[in-house]
Amino acid sequence: MPEYPxxxxxxxxxxxxxxxxxxxxxxxxxxIILEEGTIKxxxxxxxxxxxxxxxxxxxxxxxxxxxxxxxVLHFGxxxxxxxxxxxxxxxxxxxxxxEFANGYHLGMIMPRKLGKVRQIADAGDYIRxxxxxxxxxxxxxxxxxxxxxxxGRRGMIKSALMNQEIMAGVGNVYSDEILFQARVHPKxxxxxxxxxxxxxxxxxxxxxxxxxxxxxxxxxxxxxNYLLPVRGAGEQCPYCQGEVKNIxxxxxxxxxxxxxxxxxx
DNA sequence: CCTATAGCCTGACGGC
DNA sequence: TGCCGTCAGGCTATAG
Numbered sequence: 001m002p003e004y005p006x007x008x009x010x011x012x013x014x015x016x017x018x019x020x021x022x023x024x025x026x027x028x029x030x031x032i033i034l035e036e037g038t039i040k041x042x043x044x045x046x047x048x049x050x051x052x053x054x055x056x057x058x059x060x061x062x063x064x065x066x067x068x069x070x071x072v073l074h075f076g077x078x079x080x081x082x083x084x085x086x087x088x089x090x091x092x093x094x095x096x097x098x099e100f101a102n103g104y105h106l107g108m109i110m111p112r113k114l115g116k117v118r119q120i121a122d123a124g125d126y127i128r129x130x131x132x133x134x135x136x137x138x139x140x141x142x143x144x145x146x147x148x149x150x151x152g153r154r155g156m157i158k159s160a161l162m163n164q165e166i167m168a169g170v171g172n173v174y175s176d177e178i179l180f181q182a183r184v185h186p187k188x189x190x191x192x193x194x195x196x197x198x199x200x201x202x203x204x205x206x207x208x209x210x211x212x213x214x215x216x217x218x219x220x221x222x223x224x225n226y227l228l229p230v231r232g233a234g235e236q237c238p239y240c241q242g243e244v245k246n247i248x249x250x251x252x253x254x255x256x257x258x259x260x261x262x263x264x265x
Numbered sequence: 266c267c268t269a270t271a272g273c274c275t276g277a278c279g280g281c
Numbered sequence: 282t283g284c285c286g287t288c289a290g291g292c293t294a295t296a297g
Contacts, residue, residue, distance in 0.1 A: 001290045032274080059291080077291045078275085093275095112274050114291055155267050164292085173290050251269065253289080 002059055002075035004137055004169035005212035010073075010081050011056045014063060014106075017083040019051050021100040028117070030095045033110065035072075035118035045119050046071065046098065055123060057135050058168025062123045070123050076114030082107045136169035137209055146202045150190050157193065157201070158186035159250040170205065172252050173231070174212070178204045179256065180227040185263045186247070186254045192264045231255045 002010070026043040028034060034042055051063040051071070063071040073079070082091050083106050090097070096108035096117055108117070120126045133149060134141045149166050160166055161175040170178070179186050182204040184197060193201075215221035219229060225238050232255065233246040242259025 003290070006290090075291075076274090077289070079291085110274095111276060112289085112291085114274060116292090153266080159267085171290060250267090251271095 001077065001173075002079055003171035003174050004059065004209050005174070005217060007056055007059050007061055007075065007169075008137070008213050009216060010075075011054050011061055013081060013083070014051065014054050014061070018098075018100065018104070018106045019053070021102055021104070022050050023047055023098055024101050025099040027097040028095070029097070030113050032113050033095050033115055033117055035116040037118070042117070042119060045069075057123070057127050058132050058164055059171070060127075060130075060132070060168075062126075064123075065119075068121070070120050070126075072116075072118050072120055072123075072126060073108065074116045076110060076112060076116070078110055078112045079115040080109040082109060131165045132168045133164060133166045134168065136167050136205060141167070143199060143202050146205075147195075147198060150198065153190040155190060156186065156249055157184060157188045157190050158252075158254055160190050161201075161205070162250075162252070169209070172254075173228075174208060176231060176255050177208050177227050179261065181208060181225070183260050183262075185261045186249050186256050188264050194264070197264065227255065227257075 023046050026046045028039045028042050031039055049065045049067065052066050053064045055062045059074065061073045063073070065071060083104060084090065085104050087105070090105070091107060091109055093109050093111040094107035095110045095113060098106040134145060146167070150160055153160050153166070158175050158179060161170045161178060162172060176186065178201060182197070182201040184193070184201060211222070222228060230236060230238065230244055233244065235244040237244060237257035237260060240257065240260045242257045244255055245258045247254050
C-alpha cells in the first residue's frame with residue numbers, strides 16, 4: 001500500500017508523536033527486514049538516541065537521529081507505524097519495536113516482511129545509492145522536470161510512472177488513478193503521448209497525490225470522480241458508466257476504464 | 266532501454 | 282471445516 005500519500009502521512013504521524021524522546025530499547029525481530037548489518041549493531045545504534053526531524057523521498061521515510069545519522073524505513077507492500085503506550089496494546093505483526101523513555105512505543109507493523117530498515121550516515125547519499133529519481137511531490141518537480149524525467153522513454157506510461165528511478169513516489173494503485181483521471185490508457189507508450197496529454201498526466205499526478213494527503217486517505221472524503229472506490233473488474237466508470245477492466249501491465253495488475261481511457265493515435 | 270518472469274514473504278479469499 | 286490455489290498496493294535479479 002505505501003505510496004507517496006501513505007508515507008507522507010506516516011511522516012506527519014512521526015512528527016506529531018515520537019520526536020525528541022530518548023530511545024530506551026529497540027527490538028528488531030526479523031533479520032530479513034534489515035537491509036545491511038547485524039541486528040545487535042542496529043539495536044545498539046539507536047539506544048540512547050532520539051529522533052530529531054524526519055524527511056521523505058518517494059516511498060522512503062528518514063528519521064534523523066540526534067548527534068548524527070539517520071534511520072531509514074521502507075514499508076514494502078504492507079508496512080505501517082503505530083505509536084502506543086503499554087506493551088499490552090502492541091498491535092500484531094510488529095517487526096521493529098522502539099521503546100521511548102516516556103513509556104510509549106513506536107511499532108513498525110509489517111505482516112509481509114518485504115520492507116527494509118537500516119541506519120545510514122546521510123540521506124542524500126542513500127537516495128543516490130538507491131538510484132531514486134526526483135520526489136514527485138517536491139516543489140521543484142514541476143512540469144519541466146516531469147517532461148525531462150520522461151524524455152527518451154519508449155515504454156508504457158504506467159510502468160514509467162511507477163519506475164522509482166524515473167520519479168519516486170507513485171506505485172501501482174495511484175498510477176491507475178492518475179491515468180484514469182487523465183484519460184490515458186495504461187499501456188500507452190510514453191513517446192506516443194503529446195505535450196498536452198503529458199501535461200494532463202502531470203497535473204493529475206500532483207492533484208491526486210495532494211488530495212489523498214489532504215483527505216488523509218479517507219475514502220468518503222474523496223471527490224466522486226475517483227477510480228479508487230470502483231477499482232475492481234466489472235465496476236462502473238464514474239465518468240461514462242463504461243466498464244472497469246483489469247489487465248496486466250509489466251506484470252502488475254492495472255485497472256482502467258475500457259471506454260474512456262483510449263490508446264493515443 | 267524495455268519486458269517478462271521469478272522470487273522474496275505471508276495473509277486473505279474463493280472454490281471444492 | 283479444511284485444503285489448495287491465487288492474488289495482493291513493494292522491489293530486485295536475471296534473461297532475452
